[in-house]
Amino acid sequence: MSDSGLNRPQMTLRQKVWHIHWMFVLLLSATAGIGFAMLYSAAGGSFDPWASRQMVRFAAGLALLVAVAVIDIRLWLRYAYAIYFLALALLTAVEVSGSVGMGARRWIDLGVITIQPSEVMKLALVLALARFFHATRLEDVNRFVYLIPPLVMVAAPAALVLRQPDLGTALMLMMVGGAMFFVAGIRLWKFAAVGIAGLVSVPVIWQFLREYQKQRVLTFFNPESDPLGAGYHIIQSKIALGSGGLFGRGFQQGTQSSLNFLPEKQTDFIFTMLAEEWGLVGGLTLLGLYFLLLVYGVAISLRCRNHFGRLVGAGVTTTFFLYVFINIAMVMGLIPIVGVPLPLISYGGTAMLVVLLGFGLLMGIYVHRDVAIGRRGVDEET
Numbered sequence: 001m002s003d004s005g006l007n008r009p010q011m012t013l014r015q016k017v018w019h020i021h022w023m024f025v026l027l028l029s030a031t032a033g034i035g036f037a038m039l040y041s042a043a044g045g046s047f048d049p050w051a052s053r054q055m056v057r058f059a060a061g062l063a064l065l066v067a068v069a070v071i072d073i074r075l076w077l078r079y080a081y082a083i084y085f086l087a088l089a090l091l092t093a094v095e096v097s098g099s100v101g102m103g104a105r106r107w108i109d110l111g112v113i114t115i116q117p118s119e120v121m122k123l124a125l126v127l128a129l130a131r132f133f134h135a136t137r138l139e140d141v142n143r144f145v146y147l148i149p150p151l152v153m154v155a156a157p158a159a160l161v162l163r164q165p166d167l168g169t170a171l172m173l174m175m176v177g178g179a180m181f182f183v184a185g186i187r188l189w190k191f192a193a194v195g196i197a198g199l200v201s202v203p204v205i206w207q208f209l210r211e212y213q214k215q216r217v218l219t220f221f222n223p224e225s226d227p228l229g230a231g232y233h234i235i236q237s238k239i240a241l242g243s244g245g246l247f248g249r250g251f252q253q254g255t256q257s258s259l260n261f262l263p264e265k266q267t268d269f270i271f272t273m274l275a276e277e278w279g280l281v282g283g284l285t286l287l288g289l290y291f292l293l294l295v296y297g298v299a300i301s302l303r304c305r306n307h308f309g310r311l312v313g314a315g316v317t318t319t320f321f322l323y324v325f326i327n328i329a330m331v332m333g334l335i336p337i338v339g340v341p342l343p344l345i346s347y348g349g350t351a352m353l354v355v356l357l358g359f360g361l362l363m364g365i366y367v368h369r370d371v372a373i374g375r376r377g378v379d380e381e382t
Contacts, residue, residue, distance in 0.1 A: 061356030068360030126315030168338030248279030
């Protein structure tokens with residue numbers, strides 16, 4: 001048995017905490033700090049009601065990140081399917097007794113806290129697909145019969161999320177699943193075939209969209225057609241983005257946000273408020289922090305010795321990238337509005353904790369990067 005196997009001395013809890021990538025945690029804190037400042041500004045120079053709560057959630061999330069990071073990565077492999085089915089059960093429970101907010105049934109009220117199971121499913125799906133592909137031989141990955149179970153794993157939660165309705169999250173689940181398939185070694189021509197099939201099925205999918213979803217797509221192509229209705233959000237967002245200029249109007253000096261022309265300024269459109277107050281320089285600073293986090297995520301994933309860790313790292317990093325890309329592209333009018341929060345910046349409890357939980361898994365991969373795991377979930381012999 002090799003040194004990386006069962007005979008290797010186990011790290012103590014203190015050693016694991018010491019091995020956490022603390023520079024990465026510092027970058028997370030700096031990014032979240034920008035979010036606190038923008039929520040303070042959104043409330044007109046007050047920590048209540050958003051900034052103070054977000055700070056508490058971030059502190060709790062950091063504690064969760066450290067706790068997850070020190071857990072042996074093999075435990076996440078062992079319980080990956082159980083976590084997935086628990087998340088799927090929560091999604092099903094939303095159908096039965098979920099709380100309704102802003103016209104959608106997406107939340108479960110547990111009394112003490114309210115959770116959004118669709119956010120939890122993003123990580124649960126990553127863990128489940130990572131376990132499946134970790135246990136599958138490379139020569140079997142491209143056989144159609146072996147692809148049926150992971151396709152079902154992606155389709156089932158995506159269908160439940162679409163019923164809430166939450167088109168943005170459903171698309172994220174499918175894109176994260178696609179990224180996991182790619183990292184697992186699925187051939188590119190199969191992605192091309194799926195893409196062509198998707199384009200051909202657009203007319204059919206269109207018939208199943210709700211009226212407001214159709215309106216969002218039509219408004220995307222011509223927002224000026226309904227400037228006081230469906231096009232109002234994106235028009236005001238573009239005005240705020242443009243008025244910020246190079247250096248912005250100044251902290252708490254944004255007219256679009258302070259005069260409440262900008263909708264959902266504390267959640268979906270918070271990047272627009274940041275760009276208005278801090279201009280192009282402020283927006284690029286935030287994007288630079290996001291870029292560094294993504295680079296660290298890719299590097300940590302590639303450094304991991306075991307396939308399960310590489311897959312989980314790729315899934316977590318892809319999920320974070322999609323959060324950033326979809327939100328910023330949405331507020332810039334590059335894609336239709338789908339209601340995806342800006343990670344670590346937008347106000348929201350479940351999204352914040354899920355992002356930090358995902359980064360906790362990434363830190364766990366970094367701490368346990370030299371653990372070699374066989375397809376059956378035990379240490380390999382070398």
